[in-house]
Amino acid sequence: MSCIHHATGAAALALIMLARISGAEAAAGxxxxxxxxxPEAAGAGKSIVAVRLTRTTDGKPVPGAVVIQTRADMGPDGMKEMTVPIKSLPPKDPGIYRFEIEPGMAGGWMLTLAAKVQGETETVKGAVTVKLAK
Ligand SMILES: [Cu+2]
Incomplete structure (x- = not known):
């Protein structure tokens, strides 16, 4: 009675294992x-910046990542030493990570991020540049 059941189960398991294997081959890069x-204005000189994390091998958004390190500096405007704190906000859409920044100075900002991605042992790092209003 459960032959088909078992066969389907085995096929599903094989697929899961394949997915795991290809997942393991993905690198932090x-x-x-x-x-x-x-960026959205968030009142009183604050901005909300939304950042999408995608897997470049298939172009898919990566939900469930845990952002472990953030930095905002004015490197794009030649002021790399000028930094402000970043607050991580709860994610709204899968693969979109949101941050609140109070820049204090209008201009080009760089957000440097490090995140733990599910199934990835290495820390994933990246940066985005954004123009922020004061
Ligand atoms: Cu500055």
């Missing part, structure tokens, strides 16, 4: 952070 739309 196979991910990319990019700006997701324009």
């Amino acid at each position: 196979d991910y990319r952070f990019e700006l997701a739309g324009n």
Whole structure:
């Protein structure tokens, strides 16, 4: 009675194992952070910046990553030593990570991010540049 059941189960298991194997081959360099739309004004000199994390091998968004390190500096405007804190906000859409920044100075900012991605042993790192209003 359960022959088909077992066969289906085995096939599903084989697929899962294949997925695991190909997942293990992905490296930390196979991910990319990019700006997701324009920054939103969040009142009192604050901006919300949305960043999309994608896997470059298949172009898919990567949900469930844990951002472990953030830095915002004015490197794009030649002020790399000028930094402000970043607050991580709860994600709204899968693969989109949101950050609140109070830049204090309008201009080009660089957000440098490090994240732990599910199934990836290495820390995934990346950066985006964004123009922020004061
Ligand atoms: Cu500055």
